[in-house]
Amino acid sequence: MDFAGDAYRMLEAVRAQRPRVHCITNHAAQAFTADVLLAAGAIPSLTLAEEEIESFLSSSSALLVNLGTLDEQRLKAIELAIPLARDLGLPWVLDPVFVERSETRLTLASALLAHGPTAMRGNRAECGALAQGGDERAPLADKQAPVVAMTGQVDVIFGDDRELQLQNGHVYMSQATAIGCALSALIGAFLAVEKDALAAVASALLVWGVAGELAGEKAAGPGTFRPLLLDAVHNIDGADLMERAKVEERIS
Numbered sequence: 286m287d288f289a290g291d292a293y294r295m296l297e298a299v300r301a302q303r304p305r306v307h308c309i310t311n312h313a314a315q316a317f318t319a320d321v322l323l324a325a326g327a328i329p330s331l332t333l334a335e336e337e338i339e340s341f342l343s344s345s346s347a348l349l350v351n352l353g354t355l356d357e358q359r360l361k362a363i364e365l366a367i368p369l370a371r372d373l374g375l376p377w378v379l380d381p382v383f384v385e386r387s388e389t390r391l392t393l394a395s396a397l398l399a400h401g402p403t404a405m406r407g408n409r410a411e412c413g414a415l416a417q418g419g420d421e422r423a424p425l426a427d428k429q430a431p432v433v434a435m436t437g438q439v440d441v442i443f444g445d446d447r448e449l450q451l452q453n454g455h456v457y458m459s460q461a462t463a464i465g466c467a468l469s470a471l472i473g474a475f476l477a478v479e480k481d482a483l484a485a486v487a488s489a490l491l492v493w494g495v496a497g498e499l500a501g502e503k504a505a506g507p508g509t510f511r512p513l514l515l516d517a518v519h520n521i522d523g524a525d526l527m528e529r530a531k532v533e534e535r536i537s
Contacts, residue, residue: 379404404472454494497517
């Protein structure tokens, strides 16, 4: 597989097709998530209003469900959006933020997995909390989440008896708010233009990781990193991806 070439092809498809990703996400992540989607060429929408969910999803290409701040309005929006996304045939991404910190979140995320997200993205602690018997890959056991991206110092993506490991990124990505949340939305944009879910998720992570490296080389710290990351996502090209991609594939 030409990981860098495929990632750039999908990024160019996002830029050309401008898919709309409807993001039910947390307070802290909303503005940056929207900016990342715009920088990549996609279109964000963020409404939580019960009376608007159907109309916004009907004109969207993908859905993100992020559990970062669980108030009543978001819970109701999630309840309405997931079955509607499935009826519309939209890919959707589950981001189980902090499920390891709250039994309420863990119960909700487990219930949402039963609705079959196209992909789930979480860090190792979040994936581990949702796992059975301590195996972070357990959400795959009954195909509740066909593709799981477990992000960290090394990103691991697994599904369809395949596993990819990506080692791109920068330390500042763990030192700024909403970096992971915005990545989950970017995954939604890639799923909107690519039917191979594992390839779409891997490509989004590769673009994000390489953009992080490009931004980190210019940043003075986490404060300057965030706007430079937006610029990097906007300007990244195939040569950047080809030169920097650090991807390994394992087939079981």
